[in-house]
Amino acid sequence: MPVVRTVGPAGTALLLVAHGSRDPRHSATLCTLADGVRSLARLRTEIAFLEFDRPGIADALGDSVAAGADRVVVVPLLLSRAYHAMTDLPAALAGDWPVLVRRTEVLGGSPLLVAALERRLFEAGLGPADRESTGVAVAATGSRDADARASVAAVAGALRRAGWRDALPAYVTGPQQRPGDAVRELRARGLRRVAVAPYVLAPGLLPDRIAAEAAAAGADVLSAPLGAAPELVRLVVERGVGAVTG
Template sequence: AFHAKADIPAVLRDAPPRLRIRQAEVLGPSPLLLSALERRLYEAGLTPADKSSTGVVLASAGSTDPEAIAVIADIAREWRHTGWCAVRPAFASAALPRTQDAVRELRALGCAKVAVAPYVLAPGFLPDRIARGAVDADVLAEVLGPAPEVARVLLERYDAAAARGLLRLTASA
């Protein structure tokens, strides 16, 4: 949220005037990203037969922006309706609960297995914190990284921005 609302717009404002660059919509939420998360969980060892007995921690970086936290909570609620035993949001920083707390909550709910699905694009400090919090989980999925679904979302956002005329790049000699 902070990057999309503050960091990126600041960089774009400082771009050379000869470039007309506009910001496209953020990547999430998207059903494609949920598909990527689910695929990552299966790649980490879950099977479709595990789904109804597995609780999932949707672990994101976290934010001080209440809107961003609400989006993650909404994604978790939506994802729960796809057949998982339960889905709980968790955050590596700036908000609660932490990954380890969500893992404990799912265990207390009686989920036979607990899996952690990092809702982050790349390895780094915060995904490492998510992994440390997943120590008591049965499964820890990889970050989204180069998932084909991520590439599809990028292309969709690009196409939508181009259709709205936001991607007119001009350079003067």
Template sequence: MPALLLIAHGSRDPRHAATVAALVEEVRAQRPGTEVATAYLDHCAPRIPQVAGRLADAGDAVAVPLLLNRAFHAKHDIPAALRAAGSRLPVAEVLGPSPLLLAALDRRLAEAGLDVTSPAVRARTGVVLAAAGSSDPAADAATRAVAAEWRRTRGWAAVEVAYASATGPRVPDALAALRTAGAERTAVSPYLLAPGLLPDRITAAAAGADVLADTLGPAPELATLLLERYDEARQAVQTVPALTA
């Protein structure tokens, strides 16, 4: 069984690495016996060359990006870092979109005190899906699609997207739009994986919301999704010879 090489972005904020470590433990708990290694693009150790170098053969591991959207890090940074390490590891798809991410968002709102099981509560509540933001239009479009699907499947009064970086709208703008749309209560749900600078920026901007959720962090749904992406990539590698024989 190949190892699962979890590739995270990294941060100077120690809460980031602690969250990644907790997520790795959740993955191990869900799939005992699977080797799980961690590597970072930046700021934290070990970096990708340190880990991928010893897993250089394609059969030794599957790289799974801890990324929500297919933007610059997924398209360029991770492949470049693996190539620089001389690695031929297969790389799984990014996490989003997935119903499991919506379930993790629900979990965090419930933990923050919102009764997400009540259709009446959902129908009165507008939610801000607060993402990092990207210079890649396709990545931002994917986030907007997640927001639309979350509203459609849950029956929220409205779901607005806001960004902590790049161009707007910002969280206060999104909260104002929710109130204009008639939402009786508002909630801010960070569409981010771990604490750090951008989540702190969202927290500071969410002062006017009724409910503020935590980042996705080591949610069980996130660990399940990482294993799904690992299994999909592993299966794809196994089926290539049959297709080309």
């Protein structure tokens, strides 16, 4: 994978904003992601959470100002343009800040996310040659937003185009097809090997429910959350640096 090597303007910082979770594995994983972004971008990089964890956005922005930043690029660690991206984050960023604050697009829609999902599937024991005989349930947390659900379906479509025998979207909350249902549907379509790929950034309660439903439905493979996969690190850097240099 090509390496992005960028030194941003003096006084520029990146602020990665995640939803947050009470599960300490969640923040630990995203802090590791932030470490990777900091190393690759060579910019001051901090993380903040919308709820359930600390620091919040105001505290993180204050820390960046205290460290000498005069411009902060906010990169939402969100996979779709659903409620958190369209309502919670703008509300949290509203107001007068003592620095220039610029917000990037969410992470969804990039082929790097599909590459990261494939990396996790291969790390779970599959290989490139298994694509043609394996069905994948792309398991997301769920959303009332139709565009957010469409983005998960688009990832499943991208996996099919990448050569996987079949791929279906699934959601661990809401009325749509659940991970266990997707596993059973793929079996009904004749797939002897079925994998569940959590389309989530970090461990937590809902990813644990994805894992439990996958096991109960008899999935053959369960991959890990995206975490600090190199492709995700690169995507965050591209979002942030693009806002710095654009």
